[in-house]
Amino acid sequence: MGLLSTSVSITQYRVEGQIKAPVLDTIRAGLKKHTIDEIDNETSEQVVGWTPFENPFTPNFDTADIVIDTTFVFSLRIDKKSIPAKIVTKHLNLEMTRRLAESNRDFLSRAEKKEIKERVVNVLSTRIPATPNVYDLTWDYEAGRLWFFTNLKSANEALESLFTQSFKLSLIRLFPYTAAEFNPDLTGPEKDHLNQLKPTLFVD
Numbered sequence: 407m408g409l410l411s412t413s414v415s416i417t418q419y420r421v422e423g424q425i426k427a428p429v430l431d432t433i434r435a436g437l438k439k440h441t442i443d444e445i446d447n448e449t450s451e452q453v454v455g456w457t458p459f460e461n462p463f464t465p466n467f468d469t470a471d472i473v474i475d476t477t478f479v480f481s482l483r484i485d486k487k488s489i490p491a492k493i494v495t496k497h498l499n500l501e502m503t504r505r506l507a508e509s510n511r512d513f514l515s516r517a518e519k520k521e522i523k524e525r526v527v528n529v530l531s532t533r534i535p536a537t538p539n540v541y542d543l544t545w546d547y548e549a550g551r552l553w554f555f556t557n558l559k560s561a562n563e564a565l566e567s568l569f570t571q572s573f574k575l576s577l578i579r580l581f582p583y584t585a586a587e588f589n590p591d592l593t594g595p596e597k598d599h600l601n602q603l604k605p606t607l608f609v610d
Contacts, residue, residue: 418554420550420578423573425573425575442456451486458470479545484564485536485537488534489527489530562579
């Protein structure tokens with residue numbers, strides 16, 4: 407989901423930790439190290455990586471502008487291949503028929519069927535392009551806040567993992583409870599009361 411979309415879903419994070427100075431160079435290095443790879447001609451089913459906000463399909467962090475005022479802006483891209491089951495079934499049957507004809511046999515062993523299926527899936531994977539999904543984010547480094555423009559669970563999990571790998575920082579997802587916990591205006595007794603709260607069940 408894009409930052410400039412007419413409607414957006416947003417997940418807010420608190421960023422824990424300190425970046426080694428110079429900050430801009432360290433962040434750019436982390437982005438370059440984990441830039442998205444292309445898998446269109448590979449057997450890989452999925453790849454996750456960073457990409458520039460302005461040019462998500464031609465990633466180059468050497469030239470990309472990643473700063474707006476005091477905010478870093480870039481994107482997480484997840485490319486995934488999905489081979490329809492019916493296509494796998496078709497090519498699997500064609501290959502098994504060919505193998506039986508060449509060997510003059512009436513059946514194939516379980517191991518042969520497994521080997522043929524793996525080879526068919528690998529061949530199809532190199533022919534089918536990956537579907538890219540781009541999720542923008544803004545990171546106010548000074549405030550320690552990050553806004554990720556999706557609520558999709560798999561995308562958020564990928565972000566949290568890759569962010570830690572890239573910058574050696576932790577992301578804490580903010581929802582009403584965690585936002586209150588980090589509120590500097592809460593007194594000690596109020597924080598104690600907050601920690602004792604339990605969820606309310608609205609269904610018997």
